[in-house]
Amino acid sequence: MNKTEFISVAGFAISLLFHMTQTEVCPSSCNCKSLGEMKGLHIDCSSRKLTEVPALPVNTKRLYLQNNSLTSVPPGALDSLRSLEEVKIFDNPWNCDCHILYLKLWLEDVSAPSLANIRCATPAPLKKKPLSQLTGNELGICKRLLPIKCLEFFWRDLILIAGAITTLILVAWALKFSKNILCETEIMDAY
Numbered sequence: 001m002n003k004t005e006f007i008s009v010a011g012f013a014i015s016l017l018f019h020m021t022q023t024e025v026c027p028s029s030c031n032c033k034s035l036g037e038m039k040g041l042h043i044d045c046s047s048r049k050l051t052e053v054p055a056l057p058v059n060t061k062r063l064y065l066q067n068n069s070l071t072s073v074p075p076g077a078l079d080s081l082r083s084l085e086e087v088k089i090f091d092n093p094w095n096c097d098c099h100i101l102y103l104k105l106w107l108e109d110v111s112a113p114s115l116a117n118i119r120c121a122t123p124a125p126l127k128k129k130p131l132s133q134l135t136g137n138e139l140g141i142c143k144r145l146l147p148i149k150c151l152e153f154f155w156r157d158l159i160l161i162a163g164a165i166t167t168l169i170l171v172a173w174a175l176k177f178s179k180n181i182l183c184e185t186e187i188m189d190a191y
């Protein structure tokens with residue numbers, strides 16, 4: 001196999017892998033229609049008692065998720081939908097804690113009108129409040145998210161630093177010890 005052949009085979013393998021990692025299929029719980037000329041999918045997942053957003057094809061153009069039992073959307077879950085033009089996601093029992101921030105920001109970017117008719121179900125003080133009107137204060141900060149990760153890094157770094165210091169001390173001690181032996185043998189030789 002020469003160089004150009006190798007490059008084209010590798011390129012093909014990589015593009016195949018890329019296509020396999022992207023979901024192209026209609027979620028089993030939804031109804032999908034091809035939009036033909038418009039090169040995209042119309043995906044209707046409404047009124048299906050869904051508690052999680054299903055894995056969606058990247059070429060989703062219209063997405064209907066209204067009237068389900070969604071409480072939250074995992075961060076990043078909708079980022080791959082680059083060709084989205086319309087989304088309906090109202091009538092879901094949204095839990096408006098700090099984790100709802102991803103959905104709020106995503107809708108602000110993708111479809112401000114669909115954000116307007118989203119209301120919180122929980123926690124009690126925020127019941128029926130429009131998500132668009134919530135401030136950072138009301139949503140709270142995801143205290144749990146950052147410090148755990150930071151702590152992990154903190155302990156890992158501490159262990160690394162302790163390891164480095166121990167190694168240095170051992171090396172210094174070993175050097176000193178070998179020098180002592182050297183000196184002693186030189187002194188012995190002198191006599």
Ligand SMILES: *[C@@H]1O[C@H](CO)[C@@H](O)[C@H](O)[C@H]1NC(C)=O
Binds near residue numbers: 047048049067
């Ligand atoms: C909402 O979904 C339920 C089934 O989960 C259905 O019975 C009801 O008619 C739907 N409501 C609307 C307004 O579509």
